[in-house]
Amino acid sequence: MSTVDQLGNHHRPRGGAAAGQFAAKGQTPPETSLSEQQWPYPTTEFDDGARAFVDEDGENQTCACGNDSFTNDWVAADASGRISPDSQGSADPCEHTVCPSCGLVYLNEDLFGAAETPARPIARFDLSDPRFREALKAYEVSVYGA
Secondary structure, three states: OOEEOOOOOEEOOOOOOOOOOOHHHOOOOOOOOHHHOOOOOOEOOOOOOOOEEEOOOOOOEEOOOOOEOOOOOOEEEOOOOOEOHHHOOOOOOOOEEEOOOOOEEEEHHHHHOOOOOOEOOOEEEOOOOHHHHHHHHHHHHHHHOO
């Protein structure tokens, strides 16, 4: 079940990091839980059963909507969820990946293990929001020259 904050963003509760979970990766856990996350773009509801799958070799990710990273490449976002070309190819487990076809947001850490356990989205950005659309277009121009 999600909650809605005063800005109208939908949030899903999520368990905290296990003790030492990030130590082996030289990372620290996020400062706030994702249920407290203030997303940079408006969010909308999504199906609790939605999951992303990653091929065994890790090269192709398939979103719950059916889009895969070979068809309509996924978009990198920083730890705050802001779409950023600087996060492209990031190995930071605290950063995010966004499906540009449906707006589902996945935590990188969850995708890293999605070949064994499908990744659950943590938010869905509103594709019709002008700020999201501008960020997506800027990302595509920066990364693809489109």
